[in-house]
Amino acid sequence: MQKLRKWLKLVIGMSSFILLTSCGVEPKQLERLGLITAIGFDLKKENEITGTVAVSKFDPMAKVMTNLISADANTLQTLRSEENLATDQRLEMGQLRCVIYSKELAEKGIIQLVNALNRDPAVGNMVYLTIAEKDALSIINMDEKKIKVNIGTYLYNLIRQNVERELLISPTLHEFNHQFFDYGQDPVLPILKVAKDKVAISGVALFNDDKMVAKLSNDKLFYLKLLTDQYRTGSKELEFNRDEFANIINVQGGQSYGEIYNKLFISIDNLRSNTKIDLVDKKNLVFDIQVKMDSRLLETTNYLDLGKPANMKFIEKKINKEMESQIKKLLVFFQKKQVDPVGIGNEYMAHVRGKPISQEDWKKLYKNAKFDVQVKNTLTKTGTMD
Amino acid sequence: MKVNLHPKEGLLFNAFMLVFIIHSIQVGVGLAGLPRVVYLEAKHDAWISVFLAGVITSFVLVFMIQMLKQYDSADLYGIHVDVFGKWAGNSLSFIYMIYMASTFFIILMNYVEIVQVWIFPTLPTWQLSLVLILLVIYAVYGGIRVVVGVAFLSVVGTVWLAVVLFVPLQFGDFTHLFPILNVNAKQLFKGAQSTTLSMLGFEIIMFVYPFVKEKQKALFFLQIGNLITTITFTLATLISIVFFASNSLEKTIWPVLSMFKIVRLPNLERFEFIAVSFWMLIILPNMCLYLWAASKGFSRILRKKQKWGIWVIAMAAFAASFFIKSRYQMNTMTDLVAKAGFYLAFCYPVILASIVLIKKRFKRKESKHAETS
Structure with missing residues (x-):
């Protein structure tokens, strides 16, 4: 009996050692990952959207930090696999900082694309949502040498510092959701424009449900923020x-x-x-x-x-x-x-x-x-x- | 079978520990989804429903203790035999055992699902459930004192998560709470009923009672444990209502975990990973206590060794875990157990207590008659 107990303990111990090394979990090596920092969506034609992602590399030998990949699809998921086919790295959404929707898309409604982000547990709640004044591609396509950092980080800092200076209403995914799903409030997102090799905020978009219906200039935004915040x-x-x-x-x-x-x-x-x-x-x-x-x-x-x-x-x-x-x-x-x-x-x-x-x-x-x-x-x- | 159970002196634990037992077994996998299920019934007054459920629970606890006090040192298995006789009593005990074993299973499966959704989408169910089951078996092998120790460590190790719950408040919109008490009483009670899965666990007192050292203090510490749970649950619900828009709260499966997504530390972007991992420490005592109580039946009813029961239930749960694949199957199972829990943990003890109390009074009268005549 004593011997059996010893064996039992040994078996339990060994099997937990083997199992706890998490062989069912896929390893994710940083060097092999492409971290998506920003996504831009454009309406290509009817029934098709173009998604462009800015991907950060961790390879110290590489000269360019970000990689731009563009693909056409109907859902975010296919978009990602299409994009994955076009790169040597495994694309991951965990470090997503900023999502840009083109104005055209925003006027048609963006909740489908926002919900895809909501459903994915890899995407954080503090991702910034923005609207491009024209198309999202030209913003993601910014020349990196001129803005000095990768576009995802740039946009993130651009919005964050303005929110901290209280010049902008915080446009996180969470706040968009909150305002969208509340019957008694509508969301507001900042509008980005390209100006002389820089991206700047030109105003905010006002939404009725998930459709952009009006634009508010920066000086009027003060009064809106005064009322809400x-x-x-x-x-x-x-x-x-x-x-x-x-x-x-x-x-x-x-x-x-x-x-x-x-x-x-x-x-x-x-x-x-x-x-x-x-x-x-x-x-x-x-x-x-x-x-x-x-x-x-x-x-x-x-x-x-x-x-x-x-x-x-x-x-x-x-x-x-x-x-x-x-x-x-x-x-x-x-x-x-x-x-x-x-x-x-x-x-x-x-x-x-x-x-x-x-x-x-x-x-x-x-x-x-x-x-x-x-x-x-x-x-x-x-x-x-x- | 003896009605009363007299464990050795060394196996007893202090009544104070009941605070940790009750709190740790109530707070479990149910809490992650609690605000949503109550919100579906009671809308923005859900937090009142949760509080109401806590009050009801504390009344049920009074009934349970009143019943247990009629005996010297009995558990539910013994009481069943005493009240209903050998066959009927043991069958009732058997139903209770199945209920506790399936609760054990549901907790396990719900946690595995949470891990799969939030952290490791490709992790096979059996791997995590095997590790967890072995861990629980190891704890239960140590006997009741080890299980109580697990409950204690669980509460002490995860109490800080309650503080983190306040972080989402900065995004809150307090207009959601008004007008207070806008729903009718029926909805409120329905909401209270839907908290069952989270509130469940206090019935464990009917099994650990013989092991409590100072039995006269048991009720006091039970109530404290239940009070802490009620406050935690009410707060979690209140914060969820304030934090989420109504439509999104109705759609979010685990609002409490989703709220943790908002927490941001300088060197850790995704706090929910930590929260989900720590959730294992929260559910561990639940599983240990249920497995202990269910396997205890093997030694009480069948007069087999308890260890035998541990392995039977654990292996059955492990085998069953292969059959649950999708979210809706999980939901039906969980709802079924919650419903069973509502009748077995809330309603049944009250009925049983009344029967026991009437019977004892009757007997006392009878014996008095016998003395006088």
Whole structure:
């Protein structure tokens, strides 16, 4: 009996040693892998898309770091096997950083391609989704010598640093999914354009469901972000008529100042904001939007007399008015285009009991929604000068 | 067969350990998919359902302990014989054994599936299940004290994962939670019922009870274990509701694991790999405890050695693992076990406890009559 037990232990021990070396798991050697860092999708013709991938190599002897492979197919999976046939490396999606859809494709709907990413456990949730202003190929095709890094990393850094500077709404796969699958919100993705051997962000695309319906320029994006998010270190330039400020423009002892513009521009930064959206009237769909801000006045194109509290109050009031009207304009624009990137629908659904409203019904209601916007900006500092 | 089981002094463990036993056996493979299954029933009030299920569980625990208190030191096998007689009692015990063995199997298969989907798509089922089964057999061979030790290590080793659950909150949208209590009571209770698979495991107390040293303290520590589980589950559900859009939560099979995808460490892009690997430590005590309790029946009912039972059940589970191939088969099996668990772990102990309590009272009266006359 004792002997048998010893044998049993030995067998169990040996077999776990053999099995735990994971012979059923395929080895993945780094040198033999081609890591896809970016994918671009273009609509080639009806029923066919072109996928272009930027592949990073780990071979220290190779001169070019990235490899471009392009293929035509209907699904992401065939695309990948087609691409695999065109390279000596095994393509892996695990390091995917950025996906680009052409505008043409985005206008037709991209959820099929996004869902393929969702289903694949190898793809992370923090992949950035973007829209190409024209075609995705030309962006992935950027000359690597000019941008110095591989295109996937470049795009990733481009978006990340702008998100961190609060100039852009974070366009990760997760956020796209969240906004797409929520009835009461629509996704927003940045639009990339090629400009002089560089890729830059030219604005954001507004989606209705998974179809791109409108473009929002970068300066308008500020107000959208103000409504959906909190600013911690934002900045904004505002435009005013100079006549309105005639009283407080400081003419120091008759010294004349040259005037470059015929308008007055005020720039504020260190902006900290907090926005509350409330449904105040369920019947008539009136939303109350309260924006509270603290900011620093940094730059004015005319010399303003900032020493007097009354003047500061005046400027604050002007800024509030300007922002209110801009936000209202933006909301009306959204209503006209039938997009809801702010998440007004979520706010509505959170306040109305009973059977959940369908997306279609909400879009009908959304058209008639009214907004009461109030901005309260406090200029806390004026830099090192009065 | 003796109704009461009197293990040697050296085999007993402290009542305090029940916290770890109950918590570790409840938290298992079910948790990974819990938010979704409850959400399907109770919508955005799912977290209330989960909490409700925890409260119900704690009531069932009271019933169980009340029943066990009527005896000196009995387990369910003994109670069955005492209440229903030899044949009927043993057949009931046998059903319970099959239920526990299939739960053991379901946990194993669900975990293998998770590993296959998330990390190694090409890994054959039998390899991982063989390794896991051998590991569990090794633990159960050591007896109840080793199994309790596994439960303890499992809880201590994975408690930090609960902290990681808070990371997804920064992407949360709290409007999803409102309006609170928008569903009717029926949906809430249905949601509570769908938590069964995750809440299951507390019935193990009916088998480990004879091994508890301070039996009068058992209920207290059981409730603490159940409370910790309930809080964990409620939080996981709440965070999932806030984190996912409603449509995508309905479609995500393992929301808790999907949430881990958001975690990003400077030198580790994909945290879910760690989470899935650590999940093995979470399910290990579940499998050990179920295998121990089911194989205990062999020594109690059939008077064979328990080791014999361990091998029979383990080999049967291993053999069965070859027959499950697709996701929908898994789903039907899991649903079946969850349904069986609902009746056997939630409803049946309450009924049995009432029978035992009535019987004991009846007997007491009878003996009093006998004394007076």
